[in-house]
Amino acid sequence: KASVMDGDKFDNDLPTESPETSKAKSELEKLQEDRKTLPIYPYRDDLLKAVEDFQVLVIVGETGSGKTTQIPQYLHEAGYTKHGKVGCTQPRRVAAMSVAARVSQEMGVKLGHEVGYSIRFEDCTSEKTVLKYMTDGMLLRELLGEPDLASYSVIMVDEAHERTVSTDILFGLVKDIARFRKDIKLLISSATLDAEKFSDFFDSAPIFKIPGRRYPVEIHYTKAPEADYLDAAIVTVLQIHVSQSPGDILVFLTGQEEIETAEEILKHRIKGFGTKIAELIICPIYANLPTELQAKIFEPTPEAARKVVLATNIAETSLTIDGIKYVIDPGFCKMKSYNPRTGMESLLVTPISKASANQRAGRSGRTGPGKCFRLYTAYNYYTELDDNTPPEIQRTNLASVVLSLKSLGIHDLINFDFMDPPPAEALLKALELLFALSALNKLGELTKVGRRMAEFPLDPMLSKMIVASDKYKCSDEVISISAMLSVGNSIFYRPKDKQVHADNARMNFHTGNVGDHIALMKVYNSWRETNYSTQWCYENYIQVRSMKRARDVRDQLEGLLERVEIELTSNLNDLEAIKKAITSGFFPHSARLQKNGSYRTVKHPQTVYIHPSSGLAQVLPRWVVYHELVLTTKEYMRQVTELKPDWLVEIAPHYYQMKDVEDPGSKKMPKGQGRAAE
Numbered sequence: 001k002a003s004v005m006d007g008d009k010f011d012n013d014l015p016t017e018s019p020e021t022s023k024a025k026s027e028l029e030k031l032q033e034d035r036k037t038l039p040i041y042p043y044r045d046d047l048l049k050a051v052e053d054f055q056v057l058v059i060v061g062e063t064g065s066g067k068t069t070q071i072p073q074y075l076h077e078a079g080y081t082k083h084g085k086v087g088c089t090q091p092r093r094v095a096a097m098s099v100a101a102r103v104s105q106e107m108g109v110k111l112g113h114e115v116g117y118s119i120r121f122e123d124c125t126s127e128k129t130v131l132k133y134m135t136d137g138m139l140l141r142e143l144l145g146e147p148d149l150a151s152y153s154v155i156m157v158d159e160a161h162e163r164t165v166s167t168d169i170l171f172g173l174v175k176d177i178a179r180f181r182k183d184i185k186l187l188i189s190s191a192t193l194d195a196e197k198f199s200d201f202f203d204s205a206p207i208f209k210i211p212g213r214r215y216p217v218e219i220h221y222t223k224a225p226e227a228d229y230l231d232a233a234i235v236t237v238l239q240i241h242v243s244q245s246p247g248d249i250l251v252f253l254t255g256q257e258e259i260e261t262a263e264e265i266l267k268h269r270i271k272g273f274g275t276k277i278a279e280l281i282i283c284p285i286y287a288n289l290p291t292e293l294q295a296k297i298f299e300p301t302p303e304a305a306r307k308v309v310l311a312t313n314i315a316e317t318s319l320t321i322d323g324i325k326y327v328i329d330p331g332f333c334k335m336k337s338y339n340p341r342t343g344m345e346s347l348l349v350t351p352i353s354k355a356s357a358n359q360r361a362g363r364s365g366r367t368g369p370g371k372c373f374r375l376y377t378a379y380n381y382y383t384e385l386d387d388n389t390p391p392e393i394q395r396t397n398l399a400s401v402v403l404s405l406k407s408l409g410i411h412d413l414i415n416f417d418f419m420d421p422p423p424a425e426a427l428l429k430a431l432e433l434l435f436a437l438s439a440l441n442k443l444g445e446l447t448k449v450g451r452r453m454a455e456f457p458l459d460p461m462l463s464k465m466i467v468a469s470d471k472y473k474c475s476d477e478v479i480s481i482s483a484m485l486s487v488g489n490s491i492f493y494r495p496k497d498k499q500v501h502a503d504n505a506r507m508n509f510h511t512g513n514v515g516d517h518i519a520l521m522k523v524y525n526s527w528r529e530t531n532y533s534t535q536w537c538y539e540n541y542i543q544v545r546s547m548k549r550a551r552d553v554r555d556q557l558e559g560l561l562e563r564v565e566i567e568l569t570s571n572l573n574d575l576e577a578i579k580k581a582i583t584s585g586f587f588p589h590s591a592r593l594q595k596n597g598s599y600r601t602v603k604h605p606q607t608v609y610i611h612p613s614s615g616l617a618q619v620l621p622r623w624v625v626y627h628e629l630v631l632t633t634k635e636y637m638r639q640v641t642e643l644k645p646d647w648l649v650e651i652a653p654h655y656y657q658m659k660d661v662e663d664p665g666s667k668k669m670p671k672g673q674g675r676a677a678e
Ligand code: ADP
Pocket: 001, 002, 038, 061, 062, 063, 064, 065, 066, 067, 068, 069, 070, 098, 099, 101, 102, 298, 317, 318, 319, 320, 321, 322
């Protein structure tokens, strides 16, 4: 909790209260007092004055100063919500949800009423909502329906330093809106001090600095590089726990899987200590963590215990966790990179930047002096880490962004007002792909297909697959597949002691080597037939939570079908039709089997493999279409379906010619495996 000592500095104007009355204080009053202890509080009136005086304001302040939770409330209290909503964007889903939950508590209202959040496939807002937290991507989507953001009086682009693609695009769009809507206010808030760049971009908007309270942080480096940073992190946690004074620990890891592994190992090792050591409460936090479990990281640590938070980058600036005194920083994060030449996108574990390392260290010095243990050498830090992470727009596939911009009527992408422009090659590649998918015509204008695609909050290839399902009369199956794919790779689970059972259960859905897409559809349909039974999920080693999410996504997609006037039709017995619909979206992702069991992608030849988790991993069909590539030990295709090469020419004649799909000397080769046609 915010320390009382610091709070005293600002509480002088409050009447002193006797212990009896404070005991009787309601939870809400307590929260109201906590608000007053935040670093931003003394600047409340100055800040409101600045918002009144200037249309655009850049706000900088340390993580935890109260920007995200307080500013929208201040604006509400000052009356800005009388004539419109205050929208506050977050780069991360979890942050949007958690912050909205906190603010609704502080305001004593039910989440989803006055305070709500909106993230992809989940809208927790209502007519009443005046403070709306949302992902930056959601605000972009809202712009498609409301290009002038008429229902908003203030837009706060929060965590601006994160520089996600959506945030970068929003910069350009809201800047333009502010020019013709003089009544809208724009706040650009950021945790780091390179605010000049934001100010420059927004025509020299003034910068409002919230002086931080930052205590000294002792930095410790390892003497030699660590061979296994995960193990080193776990050892460090235990060392701190047994040897250092009270205070919680925050460990930065790269993703869900790593966090789960760390949690398991830690639990195991702690067991070994028996009752010899104090309780260690382990709290994981990552993007897909179920909401119920997220709250755990914010609960105060009991007196005799210590908390260790295992977090992804999300704890770098997006979420503020109180009570952290020790930070363990292995120096890595998962980062997207994109090769515009091949169009391949990959998510790789990469060294962080110096800026990130310093943000991470800072998490330990918020409420008192802290310590940061860097699991790399000082030499490594000074000579090998980049100063800053390049903005995402320079290392990502832009197809989805380009489609959104085109549907907003922005044609001249080269001259779009980018803070940092994307590589021309990446823009071109996106245009090419959208043209191949028939979303754009030769002039680069949005087609009817493209307009329909843009309605779906999905990757353009998935949207195209759905739009194409109309033709093949299988929209029911295809939206189920899309929903299952959107949930990610958390459908099946494989408990360590029951792997054989789990694998058998999974392979049931693959009977007939139907391919991974159809298998996902079968899982969904079987679950639906049991009337969404939880028991059925247990019996089949399927994660109930993922299935429920898939159902929510599917419901939304069904609603969107109506909007683009696609009838919901089922064509369950014609697997070829379903596969053709899949191919209509994913034909750029086709690959052909090589003699040695590897595959070669057709358009931009590259060697790839079927992921071992695929139902086709042992089957090795001659031609496949895949959902995505993941790079682990090899470049793997994940979610694979067999196709017939003729389909490529039939479905995308502008993209594939016969010569692309003919085998040299094909006459002698056995004719396909033909399964796709069965
Ligand atoms: P900033 O945006 O400047 O980093 P925040 O407004 O997110 O700061 O956080 C300010 C304070 O609000 C935190 O120090 C913490 O005490 C509290 N807080 C924020 N989110 C939560 C939450 N979900 N649960 C409990 N406390 C929270």
